[in-house]
Amino acid sequence: MKTFTYEKADTPEAAIRDIDTDQASFIAGGTNLLDLMKLQVETPGKLVDISRLDLASIEDSGDGGLLIGAMVRNSDLAADPRIIEKYEVLSRALLAGASGQLRNKASTGGNLLQRTRCYYFYNLASRCNKRSPGSGCDAIGGTNRILAVLGTSEHCIATHPSDMAVAMRALNATVVTLRADGDRRRIPIHNFYRLPGDTPHIETVLERGELITHIALPKPMSGRQSYRKVRDRASYAFALVSVAGIVGMEDGRIANVSLAFGGLGPMPWRDPAVEAALIGQVPNMEAFAAAADALVADAKGHGSNDFKIPLARRTLIAVLRDLTGA
Numbered sequence: 001m002k003t004f005t006y007e008k009a010d011t012p013e014a015a016i017r018d019i020d021t022d023q024a025s026f027i028a029g030g031t032n033l034l035d036l037m038k039l040q041v042e043t044p045g046k047l048v049d050i051s052r053l054d055l056a057s058i059e060d061s062g063d064g065g066l067l068i069g070a071m072v073r074n075s076d077l078a079a080d081p082r083i084i085e086k087y088e089v090l091s092r093a094l095l096a097g098a099s100g101q102l103r104n105k106a107s108t109g110g111n112l113l114q115r116t117r118c119y120y121f122y123n124l125a126s127r128c129n130k131r132s133p134g135s136g137c138d139a140i141g142g143t144n145r146i147l148a149v150l151g152t153s154e155h156c157i158a159t160h161p162s163d164m165a166v167a168m169r170a171l172n173a174t175v176v177t178l179r180a181d182g183d184r185r186r187i188p189i190h191n192f193y194r195l196p197g198d199t200p201h202i203e204t205v206l207e208r209g210e211l212i213t214h215i216a217l218p219k220p221m222s223g224r225q226s227y228r229k230v231r232d233r234a235s236y237a238f239a240l241v242s243v244a245g246i247v248g249m250e251d252g253r254i255a256n257v258s259l260a261f262g263g264l265g266p267m268p269w270r271d272p273a274v275e276a277a278l279i280g281q282v283p284n285m286e287a288f289a290a291a292a293d294a295l296v297a298d299a300k301g302h303g304s305n306d307f308k309i310p311l312a313r314r315t316l317i318a319v320l321r322d323l324t325g326a
């Protein structure tokens with residue numbers, strides 16, 4: 001690990017003030033950043049520790065939703081009675097991620113910003129456009145079993161690894177930030193992540209030194225909620241495919257539906273065509289198959305991850321059967 005300086009911030013304002021060089025990074029739980037620093041994938045010259053900021057509470061937002069502080073630990077968020085009762089999909093997604101010890105350290109803000117698990121990103125001997133822009137991508141034509149089939153580019157086929165973020169996308173969360181100039185922003189999660197295009201190293205719309213202070217959840221949607229994660233081991237593994245689903249029924253038909261997907265794309269994936277195929281339908285295999293076809297219509301495998309395309313279809317259909325009882 002390279003040497004770095006370290007400062008501990010007492011307030012969000014002090015934290016953004018302390019990010020005073022291009023080489024500085026916030027550190028929250030450290031469960032991803034420290035691993036990357038040990039491998040020298042990330043080499044910040046300065047760490048600004050935000051773990052003691054007063055951003056560790058979950059509050060009612062006054063409009064029926066919740067305001068979650070960026071430093072709320074993943075375990076505490078998963079166990080909060082309001083999350084379990086009204087945002088069950090989020091609690092389930094959190095509990096499907098990492099291990100108990102990691103969830104006790106991992107923060108809400110840090111979870112959203114964790115980096116891809118692409119093997120080549122972690123290996124300095126490999127070519128990787130995300131780690132070293134313009135160097136090439138060894139995953140294309142290489143070992144890409146865990147990588148993306150949707151939203152990729154010729155420059156990067158990495159997936160976003162977070163389970164929590166998939167549930168946040170299904171719930172239409174908003175990321176609340178404090179910018180380096182002191183302004184605040186509210187960024188809907190569907191605008192927060194960027195597709196790789198020809199700049200895969202730029203993963204979100206966050207500006208340099210911008211601090212996530214909260215994640216806002218809107219009033220819960222009606223209907224049943226579920227999170228299904230398919231992975232190589234029963235625990236302690238990232239998703240090959242995951243589905244966060246909320247389905248509400250009226251008079252025997254699907255009245256509202258929200259579906260987000262992990263393991264398939266460079267960001268928590270959501271596709272309006274999938275939901276449109278289901279709205280107003282009597283739940284049955286034909287309707288589910290049409291939604292699954294819409295999901296994979298533009299999917300492209302890269303060899304060892306081809307299996308994800310039929311797996312995504314089957315996982316979505318299984319979730320829809322669970323949520324509708326069909």
Ligand SMILES: Cc1cc2nc3c(=O)[nH]c(=O)nc-3n(C[C@H](O)[C@H](O)[C@H](O)COP(=O)(O)OP(=O)(O)OC[C@H]3O[C@@H](n4cnc5c(N)ncnc54)[C@H](O)[C@@H]3O)c2cc1C
Nearest residue numbers: 028029030031032033097098106107109110111162163212
């Ligand atoms: C062995 C292992 C298995 C795992 N398995 C899973 C899994 O199955 N599913 C899953 O979803 N995750 C998994 N994880 C990832 C884990 O969830 C993340 O490491 C964790 O959520 C990151 O949170 P953190 O607070 O530790 O972030 P940190 O490591 O502290 O920070 C991560 C990044 O976010 C930035 N950052 C942090 N907070 C803020 C903020 N408030 N504002 C702006 N920038 C910020 C940091 O600068 C850094 O770039 C696993 C991790 C490990 C090590």
Ligand code: SF4
Nearest residue numbers: 118128129137156157
């Ligand atoms: S897929 Fe993306 S992260 Fe992986 S090697 Fe290629 S450029 Fe790097």
